[in-house]
Structure formats: C-alpha cells, structure tokens
C-alpha cells in the first residue's frame with residue numbers, strides 16, 4: 600500500500616493506516632451503507648463540496 604507520504608512522521612497517522620487497511624479488507628465508509636439511516640441534506644452536501652478545496656460539481660459529489 601502506497602500512501603504517498605511518510606506515515607511515521609506523526610503518531611496520528613496510525614489512524615490513516617488502519618482506515619486504509621480496512622478498505623483493503625472490503626470495508627466501505629459508514630456513510631456509503633444504504634442501511635445507515637442517515638437523513639442527508641443533499642443540497643447542503645452539494646453546496647459544501649462545491650466550495651474549495653474540493654470545488655466538485657454535483658455529478659462528482661453524487
């Protein structure tokens with residue numbers, strides 16, 4: 600697994616390693632589970648992710 604930066608420079612990066620190892624084992628993010636019960640304010644999400652640093656279009660956010 601290549602993270603693109605040195606994970607040993609900050610102790611908190613163990614969280615990044617564990618997170619990404621979870622993905623390699625097949626675990627998605629909680630918010631991607633259709634049974635999570637999250638009531639999204641979709642317009643707020645689109646608006647937020649349209650701002651820097653993401654500046655994503657609606658299609659990318661979706």
Ligand SMILES: [Zn+2]
Nearest residue numbers: 618619622628
């Ligand atoms: Zn992730």
